[in-house]
Amino acid sequence: MIEARGLTKRYGDTTAVDRATFGVAPGRVTGFLGPNGAGKTTTMRMILGLDRPTAGEVTVHGRRYRTLGAPLREVGALLDARNVHGGRTAYNHLLCLAKSNAIPRRRVDEVLDLVGLGSVAKKRSKGFSLGMGQRLGIAAALLGDPAVLMFDEPVNGLDPEGILWIRTLMRRLAREGRTVFVSSHLMSEMALTAEHLVVIGRGRILADTGMAEFIGANATSHVLVRSPQLTELARLLAGPGRRLEPEPDGALRVYGAPAARIGDVAAEHGLRLHELATVQPSLEEAFMRLTGETVEYHAGVPGAPDPGGAVPPGSVPPGAAAPGAGG
Ligand SMILES: Nc1ncnc2c1ncn2[C@@H]1O[C@H](COP(=O)(O)OP(=O)(O)OP(=O)(O)O)[C@@H](O)[C@H]1O
Structure with missing residues (x-):
């Protein structure tokens, strides 16, 4: 000890x-x-x-x-x-x-x-x-x-x-x-x-x-969605407590809705899904949430965020809802 x-x-x-x-x-x-x-x-x-x-x-x-x-x-x-x-x-x-x-x-x-x-x-x-x-x-x-x-x-x-x-x-x-x-x-x-x-x-x-x-405590999971009808699906998924982020490769990250809910919404509207995967946050994401932008911090950029003023444990990304929130 x-x-x-x-x-x-x-x-x-x-x-x-x-x-x-x-x-x-x-x-x-x-x-x-x-x-x-x-x-x-x-x-x-x-x-x-x-x-x-x-x-x-x-x-x-x-x-x-x-x-x-x-x-x-x-x-x-x-x-x-x-x-x-x-x-x-x-x-x-x-x-x-x-x-x-x-x-x-x-x-x-x-x-x-x-x-x-x-x-x-x-x-x-x-x-x-x-x-x-x-x-x-x-x-x-x-x-x-x-x-x-x-x-x-x-x-x-x-x-x-x-x-x-x-x-x-x-x-x-x-x-x-x-x-x-x-x-x-x-x-x-x-x-x-x-x-x-x-x-x-x-x-x-x-x-x-x-x-x-x-x-x-410092990062939330998200759901990765791929669909040939993504624009329509994204419109249906948008709402309070939800955050949608397009990925560079054409997929969509959805914060604030479980995979089951997203699958149900797609089925109800006859939209095809090519991928639906819950992605657990990494230690790196959690660490960056806690300490601020670590990349800047590594490089010693003047004015980099002060880890002392870190995001308190339990917080979630701005605009993201807690897991399971939303309809
Ligand atoms: N003997 C020393 N004299 C003056 N400053 C020092 C001395 N040893 C460490 N420091 C400073 O104290 C701070 C902490 O250094 P330390 O080496 O403990 O960090 P570290 O987390 O181990 O980093 P690294 O991953 O780069 O090894 C740094 O700002 C470093 O420049």
């Missing part, structure tokens, strides 16, 4: 983390989601005692990291995979870590096999690919068999196979009852990996909630 209370970090005029209060529970993957520069790495560094909070505190199992007796046995972390002494072999890198933390030598072989580096254990890590470097970093995090694991942007730069491997590993570690906290700015990846979300924007915690709840 990780608990942050009023956690704050300022660098001069920059407030990297602003009164963050959240908890990371065991037994599930918690995604730490936020755009570049939102404060994810700084938060993780404070959890690991690498940065001292300006105010507030963060504890692991009720204690500050620096006061843990055998930290590597309690918390494993992958912060920067390039931070490895490249002249050492993978085996020696892990052995040094093991020795300095009173971890038995056999555990080095175990974690090397676990991450699939057994066959290159005696090779110098400076010759490793990015994916192999990530695996070595993860092996180091797992070395002390810790109950709490943290990964900062673990899939950055990995190929699809590497991404799938990391996703599967994280879910397995969580199923074993561990606390797994993983940061990312990649929505599609988070949607597949995490069950719980802590969302951060410009240093502030914007949400601490289940994945499904987060999406449900």
